Amino acid sequence: xxxxxxxxxxxxxxxxxxxxxxxxxxxxxxxxxxxxxxxxxxxxxxxxxxxxxxxxxxxxxxxxxxxxxxxxxxxxxxxxxxxxxxxxxxxxxxxxxxxxxxxxxxxxxxxxxxxxxxxxxxxxxxxxxxxxxxxxxxxxxxxxxxxxxxxxxxxxxxxxxxxxxxxxxxxxxxxxxxxxxxxxxxxxxxxxxxxxxxxxxxxxxxxxxxxxxxxxxxxxxxxxxxxxxxxxxxxxx
Numbered sequence: 001x002x003x004x005x006x007x008x009x010x011x012x013x014x015x016x017x018x019x020x021x022x023x024x025x026x027x028x029x030x031x032x033x034x035x036x037x038x039x040x041x042x043x044x045x046x047x048x049x050x051x052x053x054x055x056x057x058x059x060x061x062x063x064x065x066x067x068x069x070x071x072x073x074x075x076x077x078x079x080x081x082x083x084x085x086x087x088x089x090x091x092x093x094x095x096x097x098x099x100x101x102x103x104x105x106x107x108x109x110x111x112x113x114x115x116x117x118x119x120x121x122x123x124x125x126x127x128x129x130x131x132x133x134x135x136x137x138x139x140x141x142x143x144x145x146x147x148x149x150x151x152x153x154x155x156x157x158x159x160x161x162x163x164x165x166x167x168x169x170x171x172x173x174x175x176x177x178x179x180x181x182x183x184x185x186x187x188x189x190x191x192x193x194x195x196x197x198x199x200x201x202x203x204x205x206x207x208x209x210x211x212x213x214x215x216x217x218x219x220x221x222x223x224x225x226x227x228x229x230x231x232x233x234x235x236x237x
Contacts, residue, residue: 004092048199056138063142101135122202144228166192
């Protein structure tokens with residue numbers, strides 16, 4: 001697992017475009033939204049939710065495509081001839097991209113709380129913790145869907161099918177309690193709903209109660225990684 005994580009990090013170090021996608025693009029998008037709303041009340045209201053959503057989307061895309069390339073190049077097949085389980089392989093990737101997710105969350109949170117002037121009632125450390133866990137959700141989803149794609153194009157196609165419905169139902173556009181009942185029930189089982197709930201809790205409460213949303217996100221990450229290991233194929237047909 002450690003060797004896999006180290007190899008992925010070495011590859012990322014020599015791929016400046018991917019690094020820019022991971023670290024720069026979320027900051028650019030957050031800055032663009034700040035500019036659109038001129039840092040006013042609307043941005044203060046939706047800023048925490050955006051900090052939850054943009055890193056998830058970026059980590060999902062990069063993780064899914066990178067893992068798929070491992071399979072298409074035959075790297076996965078060669079690795080699994082060694083004493084390395086599928087769980088170990090995915091945990092290695094999760095560790096590598098998890099480290100990147102931590103850096104991404106720190107950079108994006110620093111931008112929001114610093115230059116963009118996002119005001120939160122709760123502690124800054126809680127906001128960063130939630131941002132890190134949200135990015136890990138994107139990693140887990142990307143690793144999972146990569147098992148079902150046979151090309152980079154198919155991996156990208158999973159985003160509107162797998163991520164965009166969550167974006168619509170997570171409470172960013174309409175509070176979840178105001179959704180039609182069937183949609184509210186659907187939102188209750190989607191991870192991004194709890195990511196946004198956790199961010200909103202930190203932004204509104206001086207002493208946020210994060211036990212439920214963070215617990216759900218942790219369980220989701222672990223469950224999806226295990227499910228991804230169970231469905232991972234050695235090679236892409």
